[in-house]
Amino acid sequence: MSRADLDPAQEGTGGTAQESAGRTARTTQESTEQRIPLARRGSLLLNELRTTLRRWRTLALLGVLAAVPVLVGIAVRIETGDGGSAGGGTGEGPAFISQITNNGLFLVFTALAATLPFFLPMAVGVIAGDAIAGEAGAGTLRYLLVAPAGRTRLLLTKYATTMAFCLLATLVVAVSALTVGALLFPLGELTTISGTRISFTEGLGRALLIALVVAASLTGVAALGLFVSTLTNSGIAAMATTVGLLITVQILDQIPQLDAIHPYLFSHHWLSFADLMREPVYWDDLVKNLGLQALYAAVFGSAAWARFTTKDITT
Amino acid sequence: MTDTSAAEREPGPGDGAIVTRGLTKRYRGGQLAVDGLDLTVPAGSVFGFLGPNGSGKTTTIRMLMGLIEPTSGTARVLGRPMPRATLAVLPQVGALIEGPALYGFLSGRDNLLRYDAADPIADPRTRRARVAAALDRVGLTAAAGKKAKAYSLGMKQRLGLAAALLQPRRLLVLDEPTNGLDPQGMREIRSLIRELASDGTTVFLSSHLLDEIEQVCTHAAVMAQGRLVTQGAVADLAAGTRGRLVVTTPDPADAARVLKEQGAADVVVTEDRVTAEPPERDLAEVNAALVTAGVRVRGFGVERASLEEAFVALTGEGFDVAG
Ligand SMILES: Nc1ncnc2c1ncn2[C@@H]1O[C@H](COP(=O)(O)OP(=O)(O)O)[C@@H](O)[C@H]1O
Ligand SMILES: [Mg+2]
Numbered sequence: 180m181s182r183a184d185l186d187p188a189q190e191g192t193g194g195t196a197q198e199s200a201g202r203t204a205r206t207t208q209e210s211t212e213q214r215i216p217l218a219r220r221g222s223l224l225l226n227e228l229r230t231t232l233r234r235w236r237t238l239a240l241l242g243v244l245a246a247v248p249v250l251v252g253i254a255v256r257i258e259t260g261d262g263g264s265a266g267g268g269t270g271e272g273p274a275f276i277s278q279i280t281n282n283g284l285f286l287v288f289t290a291l292a293a294t295l296p297f298f299l300p301m302a303v304g305v306i307a308g309d310a311i312a313g314e315a316g317a318g319t320l321r322y323l324l325v326a327p328a329g330r331t332r333l334l335l336t337k338y339a340t341t342m343a344f345c346l347l348a349t350l351v352v353a354v355s356a357l358t359v360g361a362l363l364f365p366l367g368e369l370t371t372i373s374g375t376r377i378s379f380t381e382g383l384g385r386a387l388l389i390a391l392v393v394a395a396s397l398t399g400v401a402a403l404g405l406f407v408s409t410l411t412n413s414g415i416a417a418m419a420t421t422v423g424l425l426i427t428v429q430i431l432d433q434i435p436q437l438d439a440i441h442p443y444l445f446s447h448h449w450l451s452f453a454d455l456m457r458e459p460v461y462w463d464d465l466v467k468n469l470g471l472q473a474l475y476a477a478v479f480g481s482a483a484w485a486r487f488t489t490k491d492i493t494t
Numbered sequence: 495m496t497d498t499s500a501a502e503r504e505p506g507p508g509d510g511a512i513v514t515r516g517l518t519k520r521y522r523g524g525q526l527a528v529d530g531l532d533l534t535v536p537a538g539s540v541f542g543f544l545g546p547n548g549s550g551k552t553t554t555i556r557m558l559m560g561l562i563e564p565t566s567g568t569a570r571v572l573g574r575p576m577p578r579a580t581l582a583v584l585p586q587v588g589a590l591i592e593g594p595a596l597y598g599f600l601s602g603r604d605n606l607l608r609y610d611a612a613d614p615i616a617d618p619r620t621r622r623a624r625v626a627a628a629l630d631r632v633g634l635t636a637a638a639g640k641k642a643k644a645y646s647l648g649m650k651q652r653l654g655l656a657a658a659l660l661q662p663r664r665l666l667v668l669d670e671p672t673n674g675l676d677p678q679g680m681r682e683i684r685s686l687i688r689e690l691a692s693d694g695t696t697v698f699l700s701s702h703l704l705d706e707i708e709q710v711c712t713h714a715a716v717m718a719q720g721r722l723v724t725q726g727a728v729a730d731l732a733a734g735t736r737g738r739l740v741v742t743t744p745d746p747a748d749a750a751r752v753l754k755e756q757g758a759a760d761v762v763v764t765e766d767r768v769t770a771e772p773p774e775r776d777l778a779e780v781n782a783a784l785v786t787a788g789v790r791v792r793g794f795g796v797e798r799a800s801l802e803e804a805f806v807a808l809t810g811e812g813f814d815v816a817g
């Protein structure tokens with residue numbers, strides 16, 4: 180936060196006074212946007228979504244994510260091919276893996292549990308990190324800004340697109356898992372963690388809810404990545420930094436001596452989505468997770484805005 | 495909260511498409527790129543912004559377009575202060591800044607659709623038609639479906655120009671639009687600029703090529719090392735350094751003597767040409783004096799100084815730039 184505030188576009192004289200004047204100016208300037216019809220203002224968001232989906236990088240990431248449930252499904256199938264339940268049932272592997280042979284729907288939960296710690300946030304970090312820095316590096320940022328896209332509008336567009344990617348990526352994992360699960364394993368009623376039985380339809384509903392919660396769990400990384408993206412003119416550097424921060428946070432979360440800071444790490448409550456499979460649902464950790472994501476989005480979203488609206492665009 | 499500093503008060507609106515006062519930019523590294531620039535670009539002019547590489551042209555343009563914040567001084571574009579009024583001003587401005595920048599994985603057409611979508615004023619219902627018209631205007635209709643990464647430099651430059659022409663503009667800001675083009679490409683771009691200017695669009699054209707400015711511009715400003723050396727109508731700038739009197743004769747020695755008697759200074763003889771700074775008196779009398787003295791005159795006239803000579807006279811140095 181402080182870096183963004185103390186490191187504005189202005190060099191040399193004037194420092195903070197000039198900076199706040201500049202920020203006031205841009206805020207006033209952005210307010211003219213309010214009078215523009217919504218349909219026109221939405222053009223950029225639609226275009227941004229389409230453009231993001233046409234980058235080979237996006238498609239490659241989605242491809243990798245779609246492949247994870249396929250690999251997990253096939254591995255479980257081979258493991259249990261000679262009858263019997265998966266590997267004796269308990270212990271090893273991601274959550275729910277032992278139940279897949281009884282019910283293919285559990286592959287959805289397993290695949291989300293397997294991709295949430297790394298693959299999903301890494302993909303989001305790549306998209307978020309590239310959002311502004313990639314355009315800056317390519318020089319296209321200056322043409323978007325003289326169009327004029329408006330700095331606040333462009334940043335919001337980028338964040339909305341990154342969030343849409345979070346949802347899409349999660350759904351890709353879930354749909355791929357559901358398809359593979361249905362093809363390789365039986366479907367039907369399922370047993371919750373609490374031991375009660377729910378219908379397959381209700382199970383599908385829970386799966387969708389879990390996918391939404393997993394997508395929402397990624398908003399913090401998305402905001403962090405977007406902030407990093409406003410700090411550099413190299414898309415690669417921003418992506419690498421964001422993914423590096425992700426790994427660092429995951430490691431810190433494993434160190435018991437640091438448990439004082441654990442509740443503030445964006446990944447700390449990620450696996451709480453499993454609580455949606457309890458009967459009744461256990462909400463405490465779920466709420467903590469969503470609250471923490473909102474906090475990250477607010478803090479790093481503001482930092483990204485403060486940085487981007489005062490930044491000199493020299494590429 | 496409103497900041498009614500110098501940015502709002504001076505200079506007044508209506509006195510030029512672009513007006514800057516004391517505009518200064520010092521980059522983070524300490525480099526003083528633009529130093530106290532007072533520029534006035536008359537509405538309707540084709541304004542040449544001339545200077546060697548590194549003289550601060552692109553930096554000035556970035557400040558005019560609200561991409562970078564001036565260290566000090568003010569800039570008004572179309573009567574509104576920049577960067578404060580970017581969202582109001584820039585829809586009326588087409589810009590090409592330091593070469594084109596494109597999405598290589600998108601077709602030429604899709605590049606323009608994206609830049610047009612970024613403009614909140616642009617009407618989505620007319621978007622495809624306007625993009626097609628812009629592509630047509632720069633002669634890229636046939637290549638519109640090709641991926642931009644497959645474009646040649648000249649095609650990229652033209653696509654960048656097309657992006658500046660997506661809407662009717664009051665002002666076009668073109669930063670070295672012919673850079674890297676072959677002579678044919680340069681001619682095409684220049685005739686396009688003349689065409690646009692004849693529609694009444696103000697064109698602000700930066701260049702390090704003197705003859706380019708002389709060919710297309712009505713007005714010019716000359717930059718050197720971040721400072722404005724001079725500005726004004728191109729004809730006046732060239733006239734600023736007085737032309738030289740040139741006499742062609744088989745009797746150069748006699749001619750030189752007579753010219754000196756008539757008050758001409760700095761007389762130089764090279765074979766059959768005698769040149770001199772013209773004296774204050776009527777040149778018809780000088781010619782008569784030559785003939786009366788028996789000097790056989792083949793040619794007699796004043797050679798108007800070129801902008802290049804004006805530049806040398808103004809800066810005391812040559813206009814030698816690489817590339
Ligand atoms: N982003 C930057 N950071 C630091 N110095 C810069 C930057 N951009 C340009 N300069 C310096 O500012 C001066 C003016 O550059 P520029 O405006 O690009 O000149 P021109 O467009 O006339 O070639 C040059 O000395 C250049 O090295
Ligand atoms: Mg330049």
